[in-house]
Amino acid sequence: MHLTEDDLVLHYYGEMTGADEARATGHLTACASCQASYTQLQRVLAIVDTAPAVDAPTGFERIAWARLEAALPARRRGWLSWFVLSPARLAWAAALVVLVAAAFFAGRLLPRPAAPVTTASTAAEKVRERILLVDLGDHLDRTQMVLVELVSADEGTGPVDISTEQARAQQLLAANRLYRQTAVSTGDTAMASVLDDLERVLVDVAASPSPVSQADFDAVRRRIESKGLLFKVRIVSSEVRERQRAAVQQQKGI
Amino acid sequence: MPHTDAAAVALARDGDSEAFRALVERHSRAVYRLAHRMTGSPQDAEDVVQETFLRAYRQLGRFESRANFSTWLHRIAVNCSIDLIRSRHHRETSHDAADLEFADAANDERTEHSPERLMLSTEVQDRVNTAMASLSRMERAAFVLRHFEGLSIDEICQALGMKANAAKHSIFRAVRKMRVALEPFVES
Numbered sequence: 001m002h003l004t005e006d007d008l009v010l011h012y013y014g015e016m017t018g019a020d021e022a023r024a025t026g027h028l029t030a031c032a033s034c035q036a037s038y039t040q041l042q043r044v045l046a047i048v049d050t051a052p053a054v055d056a057p058t059g060f061e062r063i064a065w066a067r068l069e070a071a072l073p074a075r076r077r078g079w080l081s082w083f084v085l086s087p088a089r090l091a092w093a094a095a096l097v098v099l100v101a102a103a104f105f106a107g108r109l110l111p112r113p114a115a116p117v118t119t120a121s122t123a124a125e126k127v128r129e130r131i132l133l134v135d136l137g138d139h140l141d142r143t144q145m146v147l148v149e150l151v152s153a154d155e156g157t158g159p160v161d162i163s164t165e166q167a168r169a170q171q172l173l174a175a176n177r178l179y180r181q182t183a184v185s186t187g188d189t190a191m192a193s194v195l196d197d198l199e200r201v202l203v204d205v206a207a208s209p210s211p212v213s214q215a216d217f218d219a220v221r222r223r224i225e226s227k228g229l230l231f232k233v234r235i236v237s238s239e240v241r242e243r244q245r246a247a248v249q250q251q252k253g254i
Numbered sequence: 255m256p257h258t259d260a261a262a263v264a265l266a267r268d269g270d271s272e273a274f275r276a277l278v279e280r281h282s283r284a285v286y287r288l289a290h291r292m293t294g295s296p297q298d299a300e301d302v303v304q305e306t307f308l309r310a311y312r313q314l315g316r317f318e319s320r321a322n323f324s325t326w327l328h329r330i331a332v333n334c335s336i337d338l339i340r341s342r343h344h345r346e347t348s349h350d351a352a353d354l355e356f357a358d359a360a361n362d363e364r365t366e367h368s369p370e371r372l373m374l375s376t377e378v379q380d381r382v383n384t385a386m387a388s389l390s391r392m393e394r395a396a397f398v399l400r401h402f403e404g405l406s407i408d409e410i411c412q413a414l415g416m417k418a419n420a421a422k423h424s425i426f427r428a429v430r431k432m433r434v435a436l437e438p439f440v441e442s
Contacts (some may be wrong), residue, residue: 006426013425015407043440044433048401051382053287056299064282064300065275069306072271177304185341196297226278 003027004036009112028159059207066207071174132182136172139175140237143198146172147230150205152223159211169205194232201229259323268421270345278307285331292398302338306334330401336413339395346381352412378439389428396421397428397429 003011003024007243010016011024028035057063180195183251204220212220224230256262259280261363265273289302301419309330310317317326350374395414405413408426410421 005430006422007428008428009426010422015422039435040437040440044436045401045429047378047436047439048382048432051379054296054299054383056283056286057292060286061282064286064303064307065278067300067304068278069271069275071304071308072274072311072404133270182302187416 002031003037005037005041008034011038012041012045026241037235061202066170066203067173067177070170070172070206073179107125112252118147126192129247132239133247135175136179137237137240137244139172139179140233142241143172143176143202144230144233146205147201147224147233151224151230153217153221157214159213160217161211162205162208164212166210168204168209169202173199173202173206187249192238194229194236200231261317263314263317263319263323266311274311277310277323281327282307284324288328288331289335291386291402292332292395293338294389294394295347302331303409304336305334305338309334327381336395336399339391340415342391361421371399378436381435381439382432385432388431390424392416392420393424393428393431400425420441 007020007024011021011028015023018179059066061129146165150162151164176195177197180192180199183189183192183195201220201224204223208216256265256276259277260381262273262276266277283307286299286302289299289306289344290296293302299403306327310327311332317323332428360361371397389397396410396416399413400407407425409417410425413419414425
């Protein structure tokens, strides 16, 4: 019996077990037709090996670092040295432990309210949603301000100092990325698309040298204008505010 | 800028961000290539690069200085790619192998070029990339892990959270699509 196409693939990758492997090897030695198919498979997969992987765009290293820098957590010293070096922190930590312990015992001694758990968790969820909307609204406002400053800067001929905008763009990058990922995971494609466009401009600004050449500065401005980014940000920002108001109304109605 | 990865890692561990920057600049392109191969999307590849270096930064303390930094990073990048693929809602956009539109055109061209020349041509590379793009997310991940990363089918099952049969069939389908796309370029 001839080897199937799938058998040949398993044999190629060395995924056949003892007896099957021996049978396949024996058959390939004896059967010209299966041997031809196997050679064909080897050649096809050899071509796959020759194709280089897709490379990152030019200047990717710079962009990667600009994104990362804003998101890197500060490296800390050991927790023991943190306390040893600061008796005041040690006192605060002790106070916190006492407070948590007191709250724990108070919780055990006091009678518990019989409020349904589902109502409490739903309310908590709504509060979280409101907080998220407020944060997102603020983020969009701050980003909008950076864009406005860039677009409305005076026309010049020489290099432009954008160090202030750069610092702010860098601060906004990490948050923007998180909001974009949240929008993707919740299926909010319109929001994700605007945040994606925003991220690219923020990366451009954060990763530019400062002072930036007039030509590069114009390129960033063109990018903002060509995508109608300011308009889009205003639209989603007002939508977020609307959702915020609706959430507040709903909360009052509970 | 530290000359070796080991020196850069040692400095980065002590909080030297410029040393970590050097590592990012040296290795981000390679991580991108791997991530793009795994995910098939530039946006996802960028996210994988970001997540890979964030994880590496957090785990620098666990990195053994005698080990090879790029191998260690490569492993993290594979795991990040797998996590991203698993977390995505799969919008399977795979096409049946018969749908690959270029098969006829490739047959016509076979008579004009020698296989040796075509092996080196960008056209073949494009064809491979198109065939890779035609794979579903899981087919692509399973195939890349088996073919390029050398993971066994058992390891792929664990990594991608699939059953053995599903992993095998993802690889079979991927290879079949590669054959349909590339057989016109190899001599019978």
